[in-house]
Amino acid sequence: MYVSTSSAFKSNAARELKNADLQTALGKARGHFIDGRQTAVDRLPEFDALRDRGRDIKNHVIEHLDFYLETFEENVRKAGGHVHWARTAAEAQAIVLDICRSVGATSVNKGKSMISEECGINDALEANGIRAVETDLGEYIIQLRGEKPSHIIAPAVHVTRAQVETSFREAHTHLDPARNLDEPPTMLDEARGVLRKKYFEAEVGITGANFLVAETGTSIIVTNEGNGDLSQLLPKVHIALASIEKVVPTLEDTATLLRLLARSATGQEFSSYTTLSTGPRRAGDPDGPEQYHVVLLDNGRSAMLGTEFQDMLRCIRCGACMNHCPVYQSVGGHAYGWVYPGPMGAVLTPSLLGIAEGGQLPNASTFCGRCEEVCPVRIPLPKMMRHWRNHEHEAHLSPGGYRVGLGLWAFFARRPALYRLAAGLQARLMARLARQRGRFSSLPLAKGWTRYRDLPAPEGRTFQSLWAERRRGGGA
Amino acid sequence: MTQSKRVGLFVTCLVDLFRPTVGFASVKLLEDAGCTVEVPAAQTCCGQPAYNSGDLKDTKAIARQVIAAFEDYDYVVAPSGSCAGMIKHHYPELFADEPDWAQRAHHLAARTHELVSFLTDILGVAAVASAHAGTVTYHDSCSGLRELDVHDQPRKLLASVDGLHLREQEDAHVCCGFGGTFCIKYPDISNKMVEAKTANIVATGAETLLAGDMGCLMNMAGKLQRDGAGIRVRHVAEVLAGMADGPAIGEAAHKNGEAVGE
């Protein structure tokens, strides 16, 4: 299991803000994702209409999730594949281990899969003497660094070129230490060479699935490198891990979502490799896996149905929200402490881990609304974060100081006459204290503000009192 | 002769407490455009601090107060995208389960507007008669931009101000890091965001920063002043109303045309 540090978000964030390498890496990545998406969106006049359709398709599936899962399962079986159901991460681990043991696997090739992160698949494999080899370049880099992904699409977005070089030099000891390794193309070639051999060693290949097509019993991966494809074509066994909300009714519905996905994620019109996998190889196929397994994972999704968080199940894992989020862009993905960072992580993490563990994340937002603005399936992310804040308030989980302070504010705000008195006093007092400069560099009870910025002083009278005076004076 | 539009001014708590000048500038703009402006005394706050902290009970109590105080006006206008957005979008949501209040909330929401967009989109104001010599840059506050589509309107009116030159800042539409209680709860992150914002502001070389929301303005002014950037910060209504002669946000009162103290 991926052990979370989400409850330490604030201290995580403080640390990451001082992380110079991270800040450099984030600065370089930002424009690419944002401008890339905008360019792709500008080139497709139907994009906004597709978002509406995508939202409607996902809502329809969610409302009939059991039906579509059963249809999917039936069609996987028709194609000669197997479907396994996992209630929890532990069950998913057990299923994967069983399959691996059944073919005597000593090594497993991994295509990128956030579900496998969520379920701690690699740790389970390693603990049972089976080597897990991450083949996606970004995942490979962080595997060398002993890190977790910091983004759901670009797992190594937090790593600088220099850091990649360091990791490669440390790990690829079979290569000439005097070799030149400062250009990215050279690094890519080196990784390609190292991983190529491993493709032929694994008995099992594990991928995720961006979509599961009920109509045909098909799992789909959307990638750019080709590693997910090699991981499923060369080994004897292909396991596709997917959470239950990934199912989509038809190929046509899938096409709609595919048109939204790459554009929202990286600004590509379509990924280099979008692959439909249906069952094991057929008689007469010269290559392909002999066995095909789909592991359907619940792990908290069914508990989101029928709640105010149901809309979150529409998420197609594009990453646009975090690419546009100023908070994510400031602290990076690791600060969020678990598998899913950024706005979608802020909504999903408390759902999957509980509010006590994940509760800070929905608080770390200004509700600027950019995430909702770019979400391809129109998830109202700020609203869901606000729902979590409701839950925390009702459960008295918000920090005591804020609760008292806000309670006091509300007390006055509900009593206009009293409020006007108090506001008038405060305006006069603060204006007097700041008379010379018109602002405060420090102020008791305002340390959070004045640590980094001055606090402008009030003009000295409230508008209400001045307005009342003006009216009394006969002014219009 | 058409009947003058009766506007209830929603002052906003920050304008009321920190900067009444903005309230008077709003009144002037509305009156110049032919409205009759009243300021209901029974207003304090739109309830957003409670709302965004998850306290629905207090939010609703405050909202009921606002609805009752303002529902008889032709229009409700606020010099703030976030307060106008709260009333327009969130009040109806708040009372989704209470049909009577929901109806009243919808009724109010339909007639509630942010100040500048009210002038241009509802009253058809295309130009203002004021002057402001100098360069300004404009920050798009998040709620106004994304909840209420306020973007072109302030720029249109600023373009009509005699002598004013607008320089667009990079990422004008990116959050300044205020976010209500966010800047207090997560000061480090808020600071990072406002640092990025002020860097973009300073890079324009503009003398004055304008925006339509006091929260954002106080946040950015506070940071610019801590950094000694020397850029003046005002609410856009002050410039549009030709009332931008007094101290800027966070500046001491003037004496003989010079700022007192530092």
Next chain:
Amino acid sequence: MSAARDQILGSVRKALGRDGPVDAGTAERLRAGIAAHARNIVPKRTDLDRPALLDLFQTMAQNVHATVARVARMDDVPAAVGDYLKGQNLPAQIVMAPDPTLDGADWGSQKLLEIRRGVPVESDPVSVTSAAAAVAETGTLIMNSGPDHPSTLNFLPETHIVVLPASRVAKSYEDIWDQLRGQMAERGGLLPRTVNMVTGPSRSGDIEQTLLLGAHGPRRLHIVLVGDGEET
């Protein structure tokens, strides 16, 4: 296992306010929906006549760093392939799909090309396959697994050359789905095991967002577009 299945489906149903599966009427309606597989919004970008459609395909493919050469007939293909390899300074060693489409060309005419037909091995530098279809909307090639097309040919060699008869260029992904359904009878009522939708060569942006080609799949994707699509 079955307990997990029952529990998951049970949780789903309960959360959606049902005691059990959807009622018979709803199930029928949903099944009909699948059988009808209605098209959603298909971008108008591909509402073009044939020549413009082929140009669109070429432009989109080139935008993602595939290279495209146009030849008039199948007979021109071997020379086009030979020229490409020579021009790129690549070895003239080809592993070729055992695809009847490719049999239509006289490969023997290119004496310098060493050709082996079948499944690729690690050391094969160049593969040649056809594509079952292509999508002009995004410059995408469609390659289906089958006796005449080992899917590994699309991924293992560093250079992948795809012979694409112009008549196979379709407008949208939806056209491809119709095609695949039309072919289901020959495939036991199923899709092929693997349908590869390939748009440009392999790429990665994982090192400081620098666009790099040839991460694991082919570094080069060369498309030889044959004919003008007017012939049947």
